[in-house]
Amino acid sequence: MSHIKFGTDGWRAIIARDFTFANCRVVAQGIAAYINSSNLGKKGLVIGYDNRFMSKEFAEECARVLVGNGIKTFLLKKVSPTPVTAYAVHLRGAGGGLVITASHNPAEYNGIKYIPDYAGPAMPAITDAIEAEINRVLETDKIYELDLSEAAELALFQEIEVDNEYINHILKLVKCEYFKGKKIKVVTNPMYGAGVGYLDRLLGELGCEVRTINNHRDVLFGGTMPEPVSRLLGDLKRAVVSYNADIGLALDGDADRFGIVDNSGRFVSANRLMYLLLDHLLNTRTWRGPVCRSAGTSHMLDRVARGNGLNMIETPVGFKYISEAMREKGCIMGCEESGGMSILGHIPEKDGILASLLAVELMVYTGKNLQELTDEFNQKYGFSCSERIDIKVSSGDQQTIMEKIQAFSPKILGGAKVASINEIDGRKIIMEDGSWTLIRSSGTEPVFRVYVEAENEARLNEVKEEVLGILGLDHHI
CATH class of the missing domain: 3.40.120.10 (Alpha-D-Glucose-1,6-Bisphosphate, subunit A, domain 3)
Incomplete structure (x- = not known):
């Protein structure tokens, strides 16, 4: 079989080609070994699954392996979003969670994602340890299983529901009183x-x-x-x-x-909604504390934070780093430009359900539509536009482009002086006029991502075209 790469989003593969019951057993045994070696087995593990083809059956297959390793397993009774499974981990005080999901991938994919005991995305140290355990399973071919009916008799297996608890929790985070009479x-x-x-x-x-x-x-x-x-x-x-x-x-x-x-x-871009939401949350809650965003996310969040006397923490791209900042720094909001966010009082995992409800709360509170809110925001904080360009290159060109990015240290870019360059994730160049660009490699495929933000589209295009031209990426679009 092919090598199983287990990252923050776990392992994803095409159903029947690599994502098979046999390989699910291998991954589940690796997770079980990690859980037991970390002394988390007694806390149990939650399993959730999405709406994909045979996700429930794959979830039950993983459950058989977990209980075979003596780990109490809580299987969600119905299809559940990843944030609901993460909340179940928190609610049960479990040692972790496992989700059968391939998120937004095409239909032919499925996957297994691991959620640690803190109910947020797994950090690299955890996924590396799980991958090492998976490799040991592949070498030894030792997998322990137990029938679920037998496991239930031994109090090792239980089907659970957490929808009501999750929904009640979400309704405490939303200002329900703003909706009355609206x-x-x-x-x-x-x-x-x-x-x-x-x-x-x-x-x-x-x-x-x-x-x-x-x-x-x-x-x-x-x-x-x-x-x-x-x-x-x-x-x-x-x-x-x-x-x-x-x-x-x-x-x-x-x-x-x-x-x-x-x-x-x-x-409406995630960038725009998130800076509108941050402004709204600071107007309607008494929260104080830092805000965190990924390196590729709008700096308009920084303007809102500074305008309210708050610090901004910039993280590498990936919600795992935002989650870490929320857990360790007490951030009141964490967000990334790809549409992930969480807030104070919630689990440190991105939650599209919560974000969507907060968007509606913003509108009922103000009585205005999103364009009107954007116009007001621009008058208060200034205007900006942002764009992300994903560029696929041949594997042969990848190294050459990487070398160009590492050597890219302009003094002037798009006609503006460069104020600073940082390498928190890829290469980020910030100009004195507030515009910026980030160039980074995907890490998992021969794709480069270029992020640009500027005060208007003309300026954005100026910076974008110069960056793509200098790095030789314009030929690959």
């Missing part, structure tokens, strides 16, 4: 994924008028990918306009990331 029309789109039923229920309890699309299981995801990005949300945009709704909310395949459409059917 009329707002929302269209939700769980994209056939694990988030089916969650937003409708929560918004209904808050008194919103809700229409929903793509709200049933479809293992082919309507022939597309369950990723809430602008190009894949055409049906949500049309539905918002057709129903004359105030906002459209989308979730990815495991509901940990969000996508937003405004009342005119236009996509």
Whole structure:
């Protein structure tokens, strides 16, 4: 069999080719060995699963291995979003969690993700240790299993439900009183994924008028990918306009990331929503503390934080680093430009359901639509626009481009003086006028990501074109 690479998002592979019951047993045995060697076995482990093809069956296969290793296993009774599984880990005080999910990947994929006992993304030290255990299993071919009915008799296996507890927890984080007497029309789109039923229920309890699309299981995801990005949300945009709704909310395949459409059917970037939300949270909560964002996320968050006397913590790209800052630094909000965020009082895991509800809270509190809120924000903090370009290159060109990036130290970029260069993740160049660019390698495939933010589109394009030209990436677009 091929090598199993286990990272922060766990292991993902194509069903039947590599993602098989046999390989799931190998990964589950590796996780079981890690749990027991870390003295977490007595706390038990939660298993959740998404709406993908045979996810429940793969979850049960993993459960048989875990109980075979003497680990009490709590299997969620129904399809559950990743943040719900993470909350179950927190609620049960479990030693960790395992989720059968491939998140926003195409339909032919499935995966196994590990959630540590702190109910957030696994750090590299943990995933490296799990991968080492998986490799030992491949060498020894020793896997321990137990039938689930026998495990139940031995009090090693239990099916659980945590939806009510999760929903009650979310409703404590949202200001429910702002919704009273307010009329707002929302269209939700769980994209056939694990988030089916969650937003409708929560918004209904808050008194919103809700229409929903793509709200049933479809293992082919309507022939597309369950990723809430602008190009894949055409049906949500049309539905918002057709129903004359105030906002459209989308979730990815495991509901940990969000996508937003405004009342005119236009996509709202995660960057924009998150700086609007930070401003709103600081106006409506009494929180004090640092804010954290990834290196590729909008610096408009920094302006909001500074304007309120708060520090900004910049992390490498990846929610695991934001989660770490939230746990260790007491951050009141953590966010990344790809649509992941969490707030004070919640688990340190990104949650698209919570983010979506906060977007609606913002609108009912102010009585304004997202464009009006953006215009007000721009008057207060200034204007900005941002873009991320993903560029696939040949494996032969990858090393040459990497060398160019490492040597890229301009004094002037796009006509503005360079103020600083940092290497927290890739190469980030910040200009004196506040514009910036980050160039980084994907790390898992021959793809380079270029992030740019500037005060207007003309300036953004100027910086972008110069960076792509100097690094020779313009030929690969």
